[in-house]
Amino acid sequence: MTRRLLGAAGSLAGAFVLVSSFLFLVPGDPVDLLLGEQATAVDRAALRTAMGLDQPWYAQLWGFARDFATFRLRSSVPPFREPVWPQIARALPQTALLTGAALLLALCVALPAGTAAAARRGRALDATATAGAVAFAALPRFWLGPMLIILFALRLKWLPVSGAGSFAHLLLPAATLGLPLAGFLTRITRGAVADALAEDHVRTARAKGLPEWAVVLRHALPGALVPLLTVLGLELGALLGGAVVTEKVFSWPGMGTLLVTGIERRDYNTVRAVVLVATSLYIVINALADAAVAAVDPRARAR
Amino acid sequence: MTRLSRLLRRLGPAGRGGALVAAAWLLLALVGPWLSPVDPTAIDLPRELQPPGHAHWLGAGENGVDVLAQLLAGARVSLVVSLGSVVAAAALGVLVGAVAGLSGGALEELLMRAVDVVLAFPGLLLAIFISSVLGPSLRNVVLALTFSGWTGYARLARAQVRWLLSREYVSAARVLGASPARIALRHLLPNAAGPLLVQATFGVPAAILAEASLSFLGLGAPPGTPSWGALIDQGSQYLLVAPHVALFPGLCLAATVLGLNLLGDALRDALAPGQE
DSSP states (O other): OHHHHHHHHHHHHHHHHHHHHHGGGOSSOHHHHHHOTTOOHHHHHHHHHHTTTTSOHHHHHHHHHHHHHTTOOBOSSTTTOOBHHHHHHHHHHHHHHHHHHHHHHHHHHHHHHHHHHHHTTTSHHHHHHHHHHHHHHTOOHHHHHHHHIIIIIIISOOSOSSOOSSHHHHHHHHHHHHHHHHHHHHHHHHHHHHHHHTSHHHHHHHHTTOOHHHIIIIIIHHHHHHHHHHHHHHHHHHHHHHHHHHHHHHTOOSHHHHHHHHHHTTOHHHHHHHHHHHHHHHHHHHHHHHHHHHHHOHHHHHO | OHHHHHHHHHHHHHHHHHHHHHHHHHHHHHHHHHHOSSOTTOOOGGGTTOOSSSSSTTOBOGGGOBHHHHHHHHHHHHHHHHHHHHHHHHHHHHHHHHHHHHHOHHHHHHHHHHHHHHHTSOTTHHHHHHHHHHOSOHHHHHHHHHHHHSHHHHHHHHHHHHHHHTSHHHHHHHHTTOOHHHIIIIIIHHHHHHHHHHHHHHHHHHHHHHHHHHHHTTSSSOTTOOOHHHHHHHHGGGTTTOTHHHHHHHHHHHHHHHHHHHHHHHHHHHHSTTOO
């Protein structure tokens, strides 16, 4: 476990260096891009100093790292240079809400559907669930979102088109983010439950005369949750990536919107900070998922 | 030809359906733009945003461009970007993974730590970051997807090399005096090819989806390039008046991704059983 945590810290440091050094590949001079060709030499020099671009690369890296770690980081685009952390503090709960709702929705669909498919392997129910799962997993979120908007917001007028603030606002974005994941997780659940059904202790449970539903729910499903937890941790990465496009579709004021507006404004301090915060969270959550797996599964502890 | 038909028989109905979709996508991407009656960028302002009809079979988009012609041109964009990035990512990943697996020791540790760093980024975030830095162009999308996508191949290649090196026939070849290069090319590569091919088959739909996502965010295809993702982004502004503009590119995208995923599943079962 210690080794796992050290590895996670190393990856985070590596991610920081990678993200920072990529920035020196930006084609063109950021000062030219902001001020245009006609700016005077004095203005250019002043902006260059204000943005810290007159310093050597290692000083720029260090300055960013220090400001980032001490929560004093400001936007790299003048004139206002808003503090970045308060924006992240506003956006992060919105993304957490959206991702959490999507995850809940996906699990509410995938656990029953995948378990039922595994219990009825080879039958019509299994074929239907598997085909539906494969189809949903292939849906691009930036297309599913607009289609849900056409149906539920524009035609039926049941739900708002975009924005955040109420439960009704949450439904369409959560469905957009969650349904492709539900398709993917249904297949994983089906496979995990099917594997668990083939284990010896399940055969014992059957042999002592338990009804089939009790065998599946009490003896096979718990064992299937362990591999599912590992996959969930990893799948959260795809979910965070999917949140970026989902937030754009629904103008959801989260980390993805912060990232996309940051990119449009060439505000690389904000962009870097959002990427690093999301990456850190992803690393931490995966370490926690591993720890949880180790806590419930003695075999994983030995590895 | 007989080998191909035997493979097709082993794929099963879902796999054959997937192969059919994949073949249609390949064919339309290669010859579609020549078949298309109109130029995908031709402007037809009087018919702007018109629903499907005689003049435009799948309707007209912004400025009256033909949606069908744009879809065919978009298929070519998705083909070039996905194959380009998957081939480059597989080549880079196999090289790194094979070197790591063959060398062992500190070099292996260093290379696999680099893999861990790239894998630490959630989902598309690294590709989004790289293409935001490099600017929107198809070449930069290929670069971004290659750089964020090679790690899976590296892990797989390393695992394969390590496993194959422990096999008896490799020891036998070594005892017989075969050079390391000969062992790598004649004994390791052919045996690792199946799993790598399966991985690459899943890599293509993932890259198509990633390209479309980046283009939807305005980070992929430069403005004016008919990418499916960019078309959906454009169509999202006209959901009420012209839903067909966003509908059709999404159907193409979903069908292609679904077909290639089914093909990948079937290939995995046929070529590399036991691998999940």
